[in-house]
Amino acid sequence: MTIANKKDEQMDVFISYRRQGGATVAALLRRELVAKGLRVFMDTEELQSGDYEQAILKNIKSAANFILLVSDGVFESKNVVWGVETVLS
Numbered sequence: 001m002t003i004a005n006k007k008d009e010q011m012d013v014f015i016s017y018r019r020q021g022g023a024t025v026a027a028l029l030r031r032e033l034v035a036k037g038l039r040v041f042m043d044t045e046e047l048q049s050g051d052y053e054q055a056i057l058k059n060i061k062s063a064a065n066f067i068l069l070v071s072d073g074v075f076e077s078k079n080v081v082w083g084v085e086t087v088l089s
Contacts, residue, residue: 011064012038012039015069029067
């Protein structure tokens with residue numbers, strides 16, 4: 001089974017955040033960006049079932065912009081660190 005975006009389309013923005021301490025800000029940011037007409041990837045909104053890591057990788061690579069929300073302990077999240085390393089490579 002493969003995870004796909006709900007609409008399986010390229011995103012304008014990928015939001016990376018730590019759920020603990022960052023989820024509320026991420027949701028508010030997503031809402032504002034979507035209201036401005038941007039296609040925004042946020043895992044809790046866009047992912048369905050299947051291979052989580054493969055879907056994240058696909059969306060990081062295809063998004064035109066990557067926003068990292070920095071909150072307390074953000075770099076303690078292995079998923080956030082992996083996402084940042086992916087963008088930088």
